[in-house]
Amino acid sequence: MKVMQLLPALNSGGVERGTLDLARMLIQAGHTSIVVSSGGTMVPKLESEGSRHFTLPIHKKSLSSLLQVRPLRQLIEWEAPDILHVRSRVPAWLTFLAWRKLDIQSRPRLISTAHGLYSINRYSAIMARSEQVIAISECVNDYLHDNYQAYLQRPPEVIYRGVDTEEFNPNISVPADWKANIEKEYPNLANKQWLLLPGRLTRWKGQEDFIELIQRLISKHHDIHGIILGGAEANKSHYEKELKQKVREKGIEGHLTFVGHRSDIRYWYKESRLVYNLSKRPEPFGRTVIESAAMGTPVIGYNIGGPAESLRVCFPQGLVEQNDAEALYNRSRELLKGPKQKASLAEDFTLKRQAEHTIEVYETMIKKSPGA
CATH class of the missing domain: 3.40.50.2000 (Glycogen Phosphorylase B;)
Known part of the structure; x- marks a missing residue:
């Protein structure tokens, strides 16, 4: 598969870390990983682990960001990913507007991850409008059902955030000094x-x-x-x-x-x-x-x-x-x-299982007929 993840920037934070973790696991599983963001300090690490990065200013909460819809659509058409995976509201809006004008028979499947308990309004509802929503906990899943049921195309898939057990495990030795x-x-x-x-x-x-x-x-x-x-x-x-x-x-x-x-x-x-x-x-x-x-x-x-x-x-x-x-x-x-x-x-709280479960969701969505 070719997977394109989209988020505001790659500096620091849980969403950013999750994006890098998944990108690394995709590469290790033999898939192609692309990330689109406005850039940031984590880009060199992302690229060193085998992913490609495209810099687009898709982070600003401003009407001027709508100017990025066309370049984004052109990038999607050129790269032809199987999956578009959005992780934040501004990139989700821009991606949705670019994606909906693509040929319904050949366009990528649109996935979103709801990382938070977003404010209840139409702006936040975009995170529930993808073809498949991933919720990072049952707490988020319940919140989506309670507040955004009308927008959900199908029930959210709960995939917990995961720990890299190579970095965090009880057998790690603390340096002597x-x-x-x-x-x-x-x-x-x-x-x-x-x-x-x-x-x-x-x-x-x-x-x-x-x-x-x-x-x-x-x-x-x-x-x-x-x-x-x-x-x-x-x-x-x-x-x-x-x-x-x-x-x-x-x-x-x-x-x-x-x-x-x-x-x-x-x-x-x-x-x-x-x-x-x-x-x-x-x-x-x-x-x-x-x-x-x-x-x-x-x-x-x-x-x-x-x-x-x-x-x-x-x-x-x-x-x-x-x-x-x-x-x-x-x-x-x-x-x-x-x-x-x-x-x-x-x-369920390991990075390995998080990546496996996410890839399973991608594969399931790809198998569904276009427009379903």
Whole structure:
């Protein structure tokens, strides 16, 4: 097959990473992979792994983007892919407008992946108007049925995001000097059990709940240390200052550390006693849950949205009800007693299975008669 994926840009983020992961797996399976975006820092890696990239400005939420419909249609006609796979709303609109003018008997099959719980309006409805929608979780699937049923051509196919088990697995060895260097950089982490909350610094990610939890736990567990891993976006630096002020006011600076954004997160997962996902609103998926589970580290999280789906399979004893501070505290204490428990990654959350399932959807769609 020849597959063309379309997205706004290739810089960073879950959608971008998923695009590269699938492109690599397509190449490994003997298919042809093409990606269309406005460019970005991940393009060299994409091309080094065997895919081709075409740069088109299909990322702007502007009427001027309609000028890209014709060049995009010409590119599709020239490359003649079997599959067009759109992953974001602006590229989805431009691709749809280009695709619908193509010969119905020979045009590619149009697939979309709904990566989020989009705002409910006609602009977002484009993600449900493809010939086949892929939902990244049951949470997203339910959302599509509840809000975009009228646009769906057929039931969405649920394909969970997957972890690269070559990168994340419990048998990975932490470099000999890694922990020593971390403890040199952050002396308060030495000789402590680490409790880790990964995620960007934003109000609904649960950092405030985590700070309250650490304050309570240190009175009973003197050997723990809380770690908030993740940076603030450029326009959210005030929230980082607010969180650090909260830590100072509670007098727990020696028990909780902000380590910023890290590229070595798998080692932080492996060295932590517990990992937390405390998002206060439903997320479409919980990548930190499955990454931690892939490393064998137990996770505690609220029973809402996509992260809860992953937890039910990988570490169900880590589920607590949302906004129940007492349950969060008690579950943490239970899991801190005795030896460290092990989480396990289910096959449905592996990158290999994600790619296999996606290719199965492509093959099924290609076999259907044009216009069906």
